[in-house]
Amino acid sequence: MNILVTGATSGIGRQLALDYHAAGHSVWALGRSADALAELAQQGLHTGQLDLEDREESLAWFAGIEKLDLAILSAGNCEYIDLPAFDSALVARVMRANVESLAHSIEGVLPALRKGNNPHLVGIGSSAAYLPLPRAEAYGASKAAVAYMLDTLRIGLAAEGVRVSHVAPGFVKTPLTDRNDFPMPCLVTVEQASRAIRKGIAAGKMEIHFPRRFTATMKLLSLLPRSVWLPLARKMAKS
Ligand SMILES: NC(=O)c1ccc[n+]([C@@H]2O[C@H](COP(=O)([O-])OP(=O)(O)OC[C@H]3O[C@@H](n4cnc5c(N)ncnc54)[C@H](OP(=O)(O)O)[C@@H]3O)[C@@H](O)[C@H]2O)c1
Known part of the structure; x- marks a missing residue:
């Protein structure tokens, strides 16, 4: 397959790019860090250095990509709000990093995906969007926007055969x-994350969530009335 991965210079995106490359696919790995890109190029991946927050730069770069079967959009960032200071500049930064960059990437990859075999567009959101979590006013809202954008795109792109x-x-x-300064239940490695994502992609799943014991609990809690969730969330925030 011809595969493109954004956010491939670090974390989840990097592991996905390396794993697909190791499996024999042709992989474009995108990011900003020149050192990380050079290391990926040494391992035989195609690389592209671009700031996805810059629409013009991004679209100009993507115009050079001929054909894609799979695009995985993993680039993103997380910043937390620390009340009493509600920092709207932080909100704008997180929206730019997670929503605008994703939109630029989608606009950029769609023409190449439309020429691909059984094309598949995959966006990395977060289970944080399932529930209102303490300090996630900006990050959670950005990931809720990501989920909505992908869910609606699925409807629009179905007629063209783009999954x-x-x-x-x-x-x-x-x-x-x-960077997190709080306990992270059910933390998994990038290798485990990559395996779960690749398995979900191969199975053509519309929603890929993991680790199940964590995301299933989040989904269950999201079914509670907000009046029941609020005291639990406040207790969580205090601890
Ligand atoms: N880790 C988690 O627990 C977790 C949980 C839920 C969701 N997620 C989501 O998964 C995705 C990947 O997260 P991660 O944990 O792998 O983070 P990470 O290790 O910090 O990697 C983030 C990647 O995004 C790239 N990136 C950020 N802003 C960019 C921009 N403006 N232009 C181009 N590339 C940009 C970075 O590139 P450079 O480093 O080269 O700048 C880097 O490759 C994110 O969308 C995140 O919200 C992560």
Whole structure:
């Protein structure tokens, strides 16, 4: 397959790019870090250095890609709100990193996917979007937007035969979560995350969520009335 992975210079995206390359696929690995890209190029992956927040730069780069069978959009970032300071500049940064960058990537890869075999567009959201979580006013909202964008795109692209999957991971050990200063239940490795995502993609799943024991609990809690969830979330925030 011809595969493109954004956010391939670190964490989940990097592991996916390496695993698909090791399985014999032709992989485009995208990111900003020149050192990380050089290391991937040494291992035989095609690389592209671009800032996905820059629409013009991104679309110009993507225009050079001929044909794609699978695009995995993993680039993103996480910042938390620390009340009492509600920082709208932080909200804007997170929206740019997770929503605008994703939109630029989707616009960029669609023409190449439309020429691909059994094309598949995969976006990495987060299980944080299942529930209102303490400090996730910006991150959770951005990932809820990602989920909505992918779910609606799936409807629109079905007629063209482009499949769309939404990935909702729990906690995965990466540089992004290494910054977290709170306990992360059911934390998994990037190798485990890559395996779960690749398995879900191969099975053509619309929603890929893992680890199940964590995401199933989140889904169950999301069914509770918000009046029941609120005291639990406040207790979580205090601890
Ligand atoms: N780790 C988790 O527990 C977890 C859980 C749920 C969802 N997620 C989501 O999974 C995705 C990957 O997260 P991760 O944990 O693997 O994070 P990570 O290790 O910090 O990797 C983030 C990647 O995104 C790239 N990126 C960020 N902004 C970019 C931009 N403007 N232009 C181009 N590339 C950009 C980074 O590139 P450079 O480093 O080269 O700048 C890096 O390759 C994110 O969307 C995250 O929200 C992660």
